[in-house]
Amino acid sequence: MDTFPKCCVCQQQFTLKGPAPYLLPCLHAVCETCVTSTAGGVISCSTCQRKVNLTDTRLQKDAVRQKEMFHLTVKHRPTEILCTNEDDGNQAVCWCQECEDFLCEYCQNMHGSVKLTRKHVLQNFSDMEPTVSNIPAFCSIHKHHLLYLFDKSCKKLICVKCRFDDHADHEVVELDVVADTVTKQLNHNTDELSALQARQQSHMQSIRQGTESTDRTHNTLKETIGHTFQSLKSQLDQREKELLIDLESQTKETKATLHAQLTTCEEEWKTCTGVLDYIAKVLLYASKSDLVELESYVGDITRIYLETAAPQTYVVPTAVFISNSLSTLKSNISVFGAILPREVDEESVKDKDTQTDDDFMADLAMKHKMDLTELKTKIASDEKHIESLKTLIDKLNVEIRSLKSCIEEKETTEKRASKTMDVLLGVARECGVHLLKSELVDRSMVLKCIHLKYDKDRVNLDTVHINTQGDLVNRESDTRPAGEGRLKKYDGTSSTAPLPRAGCPQYWEVVNRVSLDKPLTGQVLILEVGVCREEQRDVSHCINHIGALPSSCCMQVAHCPTHGGICRRTCKEWKRVLCLPDTLPNSAGASHTLHYGVVYDDTRKKIVFIDVKENKVMSTLDNVDSSQPLWPMFGVYNPDYVTVSMTLVVGSDINMTEEKKAMIVKALS
Incomplete structure (x- = not known):
């Protein structure tokens, strides 16, 4: 019993389920009961006689003594520990560090038979020794992100999302680096x-x-x-x-x-x-x-x-x-x-x-x-x-x-x-975040594969609709539910929200399945992807696309009289910037899958259009006006000539290869 630490005020022993220990500046521990019940806000340590004014000093929980109590209880009072997995009152016999659960014999057997937990390492009480846990904690703000960075300016642990949201201009290092420094100082x-x-x-x-x-x-x-x-x-x-x-x-x-x-x-x-x-x-x-x-x-x-x-x-x-x-x-x-x-x-x-x-x-x-x-x-x-x-x-x-x-x-x-870093980078990729240059922890070199969505409530149902697979199709809807705010002139839809001003490049892709019902002539438009301001989303009656609007940028696939075939063309604020021929054969029955990517960088004021299948940059538009929020737009056209189905690819569904990263870095530099 003498091995269990005591409160330096009331001299009561700490227990695993009792009042939590708090750390005083003199490194002695005081129980939570004494902290909350102290008269006058002053605690006097009976061990070293040092007085602590709680109004001037913020005490933190003594995680070291809590873990010491954990191991002392396992070693000296194992019969007091009950199973926490099912709360069935059975005596626990082992501990799962990954689940942070005490397990009885029944739960121990079940733990090893479930696919999700069968690889967890279970520690029997008789074999448990004090060890430092290397399992990182999760961020209290961004619940599914791990705390593996340390902000030297704020002196707190942060996750990768915190790093690029509220701590962008702060000096940030990896947790392992600062922990190694503290360990050296303690030694x-x-x-x-x-x-x-x-x-x-x-x-x-x-x-x-x-x-x-x-x-x-x-x-x-x-x-x-x-x-x-x-x-x-x-x-x-x-x-x-x-x-x-x-x-x-x-x-x-x-x-x-x-x-x-x-x-x-x-x-x-x-x-x-x-x-x-x-x-x-x-x-x-x-x-x-x-x-x-x-x-x-x-x-x-x-x-x-x-x-x-x-x-x-x-x-x-x-x-x-x-x-x-x-x-x-x-x-x-x-x-x-x-x-x-x-x-x-x-x-x-x-x-x-x-x-x-x-x-x-x-x-x-x-x-x-x-x-x-x-x-x-x-x-x-x-x-x-x-x-x-x-x-x-x-x-x-x-x-x-x-x-x-x-x-x-x-x-x-x-x-x-x-x-661990490899695991964390894997988690970041699952969240749609990629480092364009792995040797730099720099906001401007982070690519966010943002989670865009088609705005189903704004789809122009007179010309297009979204099918059961979630694709935008150039056919009018069989059913037209009532609702205010739908687009009436633009043949397509917008995203549900404008692009955020993230201070780093943002990326999304569209996969288009195109089938020609007859050869195209004139300037027949097939599809369009781009950005424009909020008031430009439903354009005037004389045009039904955004390529000819001020403050807009887009990439279109259309028949081109100049080249006599189907071309990819990029437009910026009324003007055509580039026209690339030979996109697909202009003949009846021709079908093709067109895969394009869009990079928007509000810091560098650039938009980049990429042909994913050909693995090359089609066009880079500079000096993009981002003074007002820009909305992603998606258009599919002319059902009498062509059948188009456009799939939006976002977040972790994007296959972000090293070649694609290098291509984006080169286009933005």
Whole structure:
């Protein structure tokens, strides 16, 4: 039970289904109950005594401790976990990370038999170990898009749709890149804090050795003083008592100082240990998005501790008993002797003129005895230091092996990230988004295969209709439902909405099945695809197409008297720009499939018409007036001469090949 973390305010243990833990700036956790019920908006951490004003600080959920609770519950309280797949009350036996469900034995068997989930990796409780999840989360705004980008300006995770909608001008990098940077910083923080902790450990060791040395010196001097005063008998009894009291006082003061320093250093060491433990849990449990959100918390507390002045080794003063002027002691007995720190120059207090040879030799022998004792102490300390260095070398070797393992794990992670990026690009393609240049994450190099639709409510049912397959056909409708707003003059329909100002190229295609009932003459029009303004969608009675209207652009297939055959021609604002002959044979019974693509770029003010079957650009129109919204238009004509069926191809139904991308890039450049 002691392994489960507790709230730093109410000291209640966190549980898997209990109040959620929230992370304080000091990296300790407080439960949701204490956060919501705190009086005055100030939380006091009982672990480090730090106060947090909730009105100035926004707390985030502690995802690391939540995952720690998850694994601790699985390990120590597995009987409390019930199946979440069917909520049938059965005890769970395994976990599916992809579905994020606990499964009982029955659901486990069903999970492996269903085609959609049979490839999921199920983890039995007995085999579960802490692992970092590499499954990306979905965007809260665009539900079906994965969060795999990080906006440095907004400091938040975004999806590919966010990237091109609201974050177009911001500095954006991939999640793997920023997560790798945060991981490196956390590893650097670990190294710095470990070094600080090692210095604190060394300082505490030196303080303990100073305490032991003080005790040894005390015992030695006590013996020396006893022998000296025994020779002086009753005349020195009173002075002996005074010196012993002085010795006890200095010893007590020295030990009190050393004890205070040891207590302070131990507290700092414990605090540093707490930070290191949390960083270890971050590296063990946190996902990439968690790493990004935890960076400021861990970075701030690390800088606070690293900017604190490192402790310096305290030089412990060693007391020395001075027994100079023994020949004058009988007359000077009331002031004989003193307890002095070791730093005091003994020569400055000796009275050689009044000292006998026997006294000098006795003092010299005593000094040599003390020096020998101190030398033995230093040798013992050096031996301990050598052992400590050997231990440190062993730790360094372990860390080197750990670093090698981390490097190998990083290489594996990078390979997984590459596979993840391929998956994300696949998702983007399914959503109709393609990078025209894969080496650039640039809005202007993103192609959107937009989801256009025929406007069924505006189809001119006097001349055309939309069949059950959704194709636009050049035959009037058998049934003509009533309704306002239908086109009356234009032989076709428009899209349901105008083209959005997306700031990047937009693309759609039309597939036309054309069959000639008789040879064409004059300027008989077959089909048309293009754009125009809203007020131009239903043109005047003298023309029934948009090619001759101002602010319009289109591509038409029609009989051309100039070339004497069926041509493709592009028009812009009244003028014919290009005419390409030999589109299909002008003979009765001739049938052909014509496949065209249209690129509209509101940033570059260009429209490009592509022959998809021939894999080439037919025409590029520059300086397109996009000051007002443009509506895609689709027209099919002349049922007396030709049968036309036009299919609109949009979104993920478009086959976007690399050759097609290169062709579009060249046309837009």
